[in-house]
Amino acid sequence: MKKTENLTVTVIAKQSNGAGNMLLTLAGAGTDRLPSFTPGAHIDVVIPGCGKRQYSLCSERADRQRYQICVRLDQLSTGGSRWLHQQLKVGDRLLISAPRNHFPLPDAPRTLLFAGGIGLTPLLLMAETLAERRAEFTLHLYLKRGDELAFAGRLAQLGERVVIHYSQEGDSLRRQVPAELTHPHHSVLVSCGPAGFTDHLHQLAAHYGWQAGQLHSERFSPVPTTQSVAGDRFEVEIASSGARYAIGADQSIADVLEAAGISIELSCGQGMCGACITGVLSGRPDHRDEVLSQQERAANDCIVLCCSRAHSPLLVLDL
Numbered sequence: 001m002k003k004t005e006n007l008t009v010t011v012i013a014k015q016s017n018g019a020g021n022m023l024l025t026l027a028g029a030g031t032d033r034l035p036s037f038t039p040g041a042h043i044d045v046v047i048p049g050c051g052k053r054q055y056s057l058c059s060e061r062a063d064r065q066r067y068q069i070c071v072r073l074d075q076l077s078t079g080g081s082r083w084l085h086q087q088l089k090v091g092d093r094l095l096i097s098a099p100r101n102h103f104p105l106p107d108a109p110r111t112l113l114f115a116g117g118i119g120l121t122p123l124l125l126m127a128e129t130l131a132e133r134r135a136e137f138t139l140h141l142y143l144k145r146g147d148e149l150a151f152a153g154r155l156a157q158l159g160e161r162v163v164i165h166y167s168q169e170g171d172s173l174r175r176q177v178p179a180e181l182t183h184p185h186h187s188v189l190v191s192c193g194p195a196g197f198t199d200h201l202h203q204l205a206a207h208y209g210w211q212a213g214q215l216h217s218e219r220f221s222p223v224p225t226t227q228s229v230a231g232d233r234f235e236v237e238i239a240s241s242g243a244r245y246a247i248g249a250d251q252s253i254a255d256v257l258e259a260a261g262i263s264i265e266l267s268c269g270q271g272m273c274g275a276c277i278t279g280v281l282s283g284r285p286d287h288r289d290e291v292l293s294q295q296e297r298a299a300n301d302c303i304v305l306c307c308s309r310a311h312s313p314l315l316v317l318d319l
């Protein structure tokens, strides 16, 4: 697995963007163009003393001189969003990864976009792309109150294809189901938001006959589960060298390979960002991530090394 090169960028603007959100504009060094990206892509941001955090890109794709990310101040912050809100200044430099996209915009005759809070960030760019293509879509945005509205100008440009729901006014997904959600035909349902929002949306979708392959989502946090990285012991083989490593009952593949000095691309460490996806040449993975699609899981030809395990005694990794 080839490690993604990090980029140094400079913070050129820091603006409030709806209550609790900060819009950061990052410029590349010199006149070099930044790597291109597609809607749904994210970058890792290296936070001093905290490690990497992932943020969706929301800048206009045509602008290759700068990136924009929107950072919500997480009240349970382990330091990442708090540092970006409170310590980072205009003029500071940041280390970021090149964009990665494991949440691409699916192709379908009709697209329903459902955003919970700042889950709007990747979906806004998808909505703008669909509008450019003159495709059929609606963006439903769920907020608590009016002061939470971010990207007001860009949403206004999308006109009546944006429907904003305020739960303080009784318009929440739990109280009112948009009529469009009751018609799954020739459609995809793309959502981004907190885990509870996405889970409830998917329950409603299943009730109205949406199939798993029509649902595309990105969550802010992993699905709460009693199933941790722990499980039965198994072995992995590195295809290029033939070396084998035993993965203990409470170890991840990534932990064992890193301890053995094998270079692994890691970012979230929670099975959410896709940085550590690696090819599988033989064996049957036990997928425990949040990032692979149903089709990718069924193909069994790749695995997320930071959290997934094996159903077979041996996995041969394309490393």
Ligand code: FES
Pocket: 265, 266, 267, 268, 269, 270, 271, 272, 273, 274, 275, 276, 277, 289, 291, 304, 305, 306, 307
């Ligand atoms: S490091 Fe993010 S999915 Fe493995």
